[in-house]
Amino acid sequence: MSCSLRRLGSTLAILSALIATPTLAEDLKLSGPAGQAVTLTAAEFAALPHVALTVTLEGKTLAFQGVPLSVLLAKVGAPQGETLRGKAMSDVVLVSARDGYVVALALAETDPKMRKDQVILANRMNGQPLPDTAAPYRLVVEGDLRAARTARMVAAIAVRHLE
Ligand SMILES: Nc1nc2c(c(=O)[nH]1)N[C@H]1C(S)=C(S)[C@@H](COP(=O)(O)O)O[C@H]1N2
Numbered sequence: 396m397s398c399s400l401r402r403l404g405s406t407l408a409i410l411s412a413l414i415a416t417p418t419l420a421e422d423l424k425l426s427g428p429a430g431q432a433v434t435l436t437a438a439e440f441a442a443l444p445h446v447a448l449t450v451t452l453e454g455k456t457l458a459f460q461g462v463p464l465s466v467l468l469a470k471v472g473a474p475q476g477e478t479l480r481g482k483a484m485s486d487v488v489l490v491s492a493r494d495g496y497v498v499a500l501a502l503a504e505t506d507p508k509m510r511k512d513q514v515i516l517a518n519r520m521n522g523q524p525l526p527d528t529a530a531p532y533r534l535v536v537e538g539d540l541r542a543a544r545t546a547r548m549v550a551a552i553a554v555r556h557l558e
């Protein structure tokens with residue numbers, strides 16, 4: 396009796412651990428140049444400061460809302476502003492999507508102290524949540540003429556330091 400109760404107890408403990416730490420499809424994995432790792436839930440992303448960015452890509456004007464990439468990269472220790480210099484000038488940002496699509500940016504391109512064109516990770520388009528083909532996040536690079544860098548279904552962003 397006490398043995399089966401104990402087994403029930405440990406089964407419940409395992410189940411509750413699984414329920415407490417699910418890997419949700421909307422989770423966003425961030426990693427920094429020295430291996431720092433942060434996972435943001437959709438609720439944590441929603442609580443970050445959002446900006447609006449309207450772009451015209453291949454003749455289509457789209458109004459996005461999202462979080463500046465610089466805000467996300469600061470969470471994993473990416474150098475920015477005056478600290479983005481020297482060897483960090485070759486740091487790259489890899490934006491990876493669920494279908495294996497990967498877009499590379501120079502870290503310097505993403506820094507609002509370096510360039511006035513915004514780079515954001517959008518979660519809304521034209522006043523609506525992103526459609527399933529793009530959710531949960533889409534990269535938007537102001538100034539681009541083609542849509543190829545607007546990675547849809549973004550799941551992870553990594554800053555890589557090149558030696
Ligand atoms: N994840 C992912 N994002 C992607 C692509 C892709 O193949 N996979 N293709 C890119 C290209 S080349 C284009 S033109 C646009 C097309 O987006 P749309 O179908 O919403 O117009 O998505 C971009 N983002």
Ligand SMILES: [Mo]
Nearest residue numbers: 541542543544
């Ligand atoms: Mo494209």
